[in-house]
Amino acid sequence: MRWGKHDHGSRGYHHGNLKEALVRAALELIEKKGPAGFTFAEAARWAGVSPAAPYRHFRDRDELIADVARRGFDEFTAALTGAWEDGKPDVIAAFDRLGKAYLTFAKREPAYYSAMFEAGVPLDTDAELRAAGERAFAVLRAAAEKLVGDMPARARPPALMVALHIWSLTHGIASLFSRGDAARRTLPMAPEELLEAAFLIYLRGLGLPSASGATDDRD
Amino acid sequence: MRWGKHDHGSRGYHHGNLKEALVRAALELIEKKGPAGFTFAEAARWAGVSPAAPYRHFRDRDELIADVARRGFDEFTAALTGAWEDGKPDVIAAFDRLGKAYLTFAKREPAYYSAMFEAGVPLDTDAELRAAGERAFAVLRAAAEKLVGDMPARARPPALMVALHIWSLTHGIASLFSRGDAARRTLPMAPEELLEAAFLIYLRGLGLPSASGATDDRD
DNA sequence: ATCTCATGTAAAGGGCTTTTACATGAGCAG
DNA sequence: CTGCTCATGTAAAAGCCCTTTACATGAGAT
Structure with missing residues (x-):
């Protein structure tokens, strides 16, 4: 049959x-x-x-979704790693690519993204899945290390905190605005621009010199 | 029976x-x-x-969830409005309360939060729901207006952009770290602290003077 | 050539969703 | 008070999904 x-x-x-x-x-x-x-x-x-x-x-339906999520984190890690490219040519530009890669992944792989962040898969019951998620975050964390490493030790913020800030910001934009067709709100600017502006403002707040043009008067 | x-x-x-x-x-x-x-x-x-x-x-299961989401947005709007309190005593402190209220809502009303942001309810098919969501965002937008209103016109960023940045950041933290028992990751700091630090850094990046202590070396 | 075991099937129980025809009774008109 | 009406609830049924159990198949090892 x-x-x-x-x-x-x-x-x-x-x-x-x-x-x-x-x-x-x-x-x-x-x-x-x-x-x-x-x-x-x-x-x-x-x-x-x-x-x-x-x-x-x-074992059941949830385990299939968890497997999809795990694979998603692997692809995600690869995408982020590729975008970061060891922070070349300079940390700011590389960070920018990293953010765009995050948004691009959310938009172009909505199924992976859903499985990873929206399917309600319990992270703590699946060690593989958790590890895959950690690896993805590790890319961001390493990037943050390099970012703050360029700063004078006296004014250097904790890299972990910076990584969490940027992850949260990017994830928020991706979740709220950067999904496929079911966008929850229409924006006056592209999610990528929104992220880049926020990123530059944040860097200026950290004391990074290279951040300019963050407060241009576009309306 | x-x-x-x-x-x-x-x-x-x-x-x-x-x-x-x-x-x-x-x-x-x-x-x-x-x-x-x-x-x-x-x-x-x-x-x-x-x-x-x-x-x-x-009409069906989805309409019930949409109704829950709508009520959730109403409660959310009330919580944010109450925390904002017209920006008193000063904008920064009020903004801080606003952010904490957002996180608190996500933690204490996980059911509402889920229905509002995670249940995959299509916003565009329900005008009531959409309107309720707009009202919630309007609180944040008004707060952003007041925030940038204090700045010299020359260096004033678009209020809408600021509102979107802060919403994204807060929503990202809430989604990633501030849920009930099914927290997706354990943090070295409370979500509220993480948010406050990010907020202060962001304000400094905007050129706000009042933001200090944002880069303290806690690790 | 045969055996074994991973992989797939058939069948069945139980639950959820939704529709349709019917039952109930609260509120209102007379 | 009597009786009508219609919103609200029930019963029954069809269809789908999840999951388990006993059985079937055949690919690869011996």
Whole structure:
């Protein structure tokens, strides 16, 4: 008996790569209908197997979502690392890329982003997931270390605090304004511009000299 | 036939105030099991009515959640307005209260907060809900107006931008760190302190004089 | 060639959502 | 008071999803 509407290549009794197929299905379905609208059964149908088959690969629906979130954090880490590029050519420019990469990820990978931050997955029950999240944050933290490292020791703020500030700010903008089609509010400026302006103002507040143009009078 | 495990006062065939009872049930259930775990049927059971009764008051499950979100925005607006208190005694102190009120609301009313920001309710399909959200933001916007109003016109940033920055920052901290028991990460400082520090740094970046102590070396 | 075990199926129980037809009784008109 | 009406609630049912259990298949090892 054939289960799939989407016949991705004929197969016999065994699928061959069901786990990956389920993850891909989850990504498509979460993107289309949100994490709440995603169902285990539909992922199974999409992959062309019976509703019970997914249980051979995931304890339950939540574990599949957690796996998607974990993969999302890995991709996220890669995107951030690539944007940061060791802080070259200068820390400010690299930080700017980092922020834009965060927003871009939220916009272009809404399914991952949902699974990571909005699906209500309990971080503390899955060590792998938690570790993946830590790795993503570590990129930001390392960037903050480099940022404050350029400052005179006397006026140097805690790098962890700076990392948390920038993460919070960026995450807030991403959550509120930078989602796909279901944007919660229309803005008079692009989320990227909003973030860049905030970032420059914040840097000036830290005493960084290089921050200029932050308070231009655009309205 | 009796449906309720929770017999909140005996009643006859008609409940008398089912709509309110359902909203209260939704709040308890969302708080206990998250917006995803909340079910229409359980709310009905909780209120002591049959599973079909709620449909006399809400088109479907989503409309109930949207109603909860709307009420949440109203409470939120009241909390923010009360904290702002017209910017007295001075703008900075009032802004500080505003931020703390935001975090407090997220922590003490996780059910409202979830319904408002995490349940994936489409803002654009419900005018009432959208309007309630606008009213909440209007408090923050008015506060930002007052903040930048104290600045010399030459160095005055757009109030809307400032409002969006502070909203994003606060929302980011609330979402990432200031939730109830399911905190996504443990912090070396209280979310309130984190917010206050960021706020002071941001104000210094705007050129506000009154911001001091923002970069103390606590670690 | 055979065995084994990971992977998939069938079937079933239980719950949720939503609709439809019917029941109740609160409030109002006469 | 009597009786009508309609908002409000119930019962029943169809459809879907989640998850478990017993059974089937066949890929890879021996």
